[in-house]
Amino acid sequence: MDMPIKANRAKRTRKPKHRVVTRAFDFPMEVNARQNDRLWMHVGACWRLRNLLMADRIDNRETNKLLKQQGETDLRYLTQSDQYAAIHEYVRHDTALSKAHSQVRQNVAVRVDAGYKRFFEALKEGRTNVYPPKFIERKKYRSITYPQYGPAAKIKTGKLNLSGLGEFRVFDYCKIKGKPKTVTVKFKQGRWHCIITAEAQEKDVVDLLRPDDTRPDAEFDTGLTALLTDSEGNAYNPPKAWYDYRARLRIAQKKMSRQFEAREKKYEILAAQAKAEGRPVSPLKDIPYSNRLKAQIKVVAKLHTKVDNIRDHHHKKNASVVASRYRKSAVEEHAVQFMIRNRKLAKVATDRAIHKQKLLLKSKLGKRYIAVPNQTENGGNSQTCTCGAPVSKELKDRIHHCPVCRLTAGRDHVAANIVSIIAFGIASLTLGVGHTLRRPGRSSSDVERTKRCAAKAACASWKASRL
Ligand SMILES: [Zn+2]
CATH class of the missing domain: 1.10.287 (Helix Hairpins)
Structure with missing residues (x-):
C-alpha cells in the first residue's frame, strides 16, 4: 500500500529571535584546608598535562620546520583531536590526573589549541611582536574548567558540586541570568572563585534600542582626571x-x-x-x-x-547610570596601553581602568553603545576644535582655547563634543559663544526637527573637511 504523500511544508527550525550574549557570574567559594589541597592537586595535574601537550605541539612544529626545509610538502600538524587521544596515554602515568574529570582534562587541550589559534590569527593580521604559546610556570596556572554545566558541575542551594572534587559552599549572591554553560574554578586574589558563564537572549539582559524611547543621546570622553565627561560638561568622577x-x-x-x-x-x-x-x-x-x-x-x-x-x-554604577539616563551613548575608541607604558601615567591610568569601564558600558548598553573612531590626522580628537581648527595640547593642558573661533572650555568637555559631532552630527549648546548647534534631545516637534537638520548640514561640511 502506498504511503500518503505529506504536504510540502517548510521545515520547522528553532532560531533564536534575538542575539545571544554570554555573561560571566563570579562567585567566591568557601574552601577548607582539605578541599584547598584537593583543588591544587587537580590544578597541578592539569598544569603538567598542559605542558606535556605544549611540548608535543612544539616538537611537531620543529619537525615540520625541518621537513619543510627538506622540501617535504605533505606536512601534518597536530590538532585538538590528536591531543585528546594523547591525553589518554598521559592519564595512565599520572594518578592525580586520572582523578580529574575527563572533560576537565580535555579542556586543557582546548586551551592549548585556543592559544595556537590566537597566535595564527595574529600572524595573519600581520601583528608584530607575537610569539607562539610556550610553557608556563606552575604558579601561573591556577584554574580548571568544566566545559558543561550539568551533573558534573552544578550549583544547587548554595552548594557547588564538582565531579571528582566534591561539594563546596558558594556565595552565589545573585541569580544566574540565562542558561549556564561552563564552570571555571579559579584561584585569584587569595581565594577560590567559581565563574559560571551563561548564555542569554540579548533582550533579557540589556535594554534594547526602542523607537518610542524619548531619552536623550549622550557622548563621552574618557580621561584620567575625570573618568567620563559628557558633552554638557558633566563629569563622572569616581574615587581613585x-x-x-x-x-x-x-x-x-x-x-x-x-x-x-x-x-x-x-x-x-x-x-x-x-x-x-x-x-x-x-x-x-x-x-x-x-x-x-x-x-x-x-x-x-x-x-x-x-x-x-x-x-x-x-x-x-557609572554604566548603570548611563544606561538608565540616555538612549544611545557614544564613546571614543582609543588605545589605553600607551598610558600604562608611560612611567609617569602608569599608576593613575591603571587606577582609572578606562578599558574596564568601556567593557562594562558595552555589556550594559548592547547596541546602544556607539564606538566613535579617533579620526583626526592631528593625533586625537582632543587636538581639534569643534570648528575644525587644529588646537594642539599637551596632556597637562586642561583648558582648550581655539585661536580661530575663540572657544574656551574644558579640554574633556570639548573632546566629548567632538565625539558628539562624529557620532550624532551635533554639538552641545553648553560650549557657549559661536556654538548654536544644540542637541535637541529626542523631541519630535517640527521646530526641533528643523533645527536638527540645520545643525547636521552645518556639521557635514565640518566633517568633510576632516576626512
Ligand atoms: Zn575653534
Whole structure:
C-alpha cells in the first residue's frame, strides 16, 4: 500500500529571535584546608598535562620546520583531536590526573589549541611582536574548567558540586541570568572563585534600542582626571581606589617584603651550613613560609581585593547610570596601553581602568553603545576644535582655547563634543559663544526637527573637511 504523500511544508527550525550574549557570574567559594589541597592537586595535574601537550605541539612544529626545509610538502600538524587521544596515554602515568574529570582534562587541550589559534590569527593580521604559546610556570596556572554545566558541575542551594572534587559552599549572591554553560574554578586574589558563564537572549539582559524611547543621546570622553565627561560638561568622577589606599598598601607591602628578606637570610645561613657539612643545598622554594609571612600575604591580598572591588563597584554604577539616563551613548575608541607604558601615567591610568569601564558600558548598553573612531590626522580628537581648527595640547593642558573661533572650555568637555559631532552630527549648546548647534534631545516637534537638520548640514561640511 502506498504511503500518503505529506504536504510540502517548510521545515520547522528553532532560531533564536534575538542575539545571544554570554555573561560571566563570579562567585567566591568557601574552601577548607582539605578541599584547598584537593583543588591544587587537580590544578597541578592539569598544569603538567598542559605542558606535556605544549611540548608535543612544539616538537611537531620543529619537525615540520625541518621537513619543510627538506622540501617535504605533505606536512601534518597536530590538532585538538590528536591531543585528546594523547591525553589518554598521559592519564595512565599520572594518578592525580586520572582523578580529574575527563572533560576537565580535555579542556586543557582546548586551551592549548585556543592559544595556537590566537597566535595564527595574529600572524595573519600581520601583528608584530607575537610569539607562539610556550610553557608556563606552575604558579601561573591556577584554574580548571568544566566545559558543561550539568551533573558534573552544578550549583544547587548554595552548594557547588564538582565531579571528582566534591561539594563546596558558594556565595552565589545573585541569580544566574540565562542558561549556564561552563564552570571555571579559579584561584585569584587569595581565594577560590567559581565563574559560571551563561548564555542569554540579548533582550533579557540589556535594554534594547526602542523607537518610542524619548531619552536623550549622550557622548563621552574618557580621561584620567575625570573618568567620563559628557558633552554638557558633566563629569563622572569616581574615587581613585588605589590612590586612596596607597598609604595603607605601602605599609603592608613593606612589612611583607621585610619578612621575605628575613626568609632569604635564613636560607643563606642554612645553605652555608649545608655547604660546610658537605650536604646538598636545597633550593629556596623548599623553605616554608612562616605563619607571620602567610598572615601578612593575606593582609596585602585583602587590601588589593578591596581596591579592585571599589573600582569595580564604581564602574558598574557609572554604566548603570548611563544606561538608565540616555538612549544611545557614544564613546571614543582609543588605545589605553600607551598610558600604562608611560612611567609617569602608569599608576593613575591603571587606577582609572578606562578599558574596564568601556567593557562594562558595552555589556550594559548592547547596541546602544556607539564606538566613535579617533579620526583626526592631528593625533586625537582632543587636538581639534569643534570648528575644525587644529588646537594642539599637551596632556597637562586642561583648558582648550581655539585661536580661530575663540572657544574656551574644558579640554574633556570639548573632546566629548567632538565625539558628539562624529557620532550624532551635533554639538552641545553648553560650549557657549559661536556654538548654536544644540542637541535637541529626542523631541519630535517640527521646530526641533528643523533645527536638527540645520545643525547636521552645518556639521557635514565640518566633517568633510576632516576626512
Ligand atoms: Zn575653534
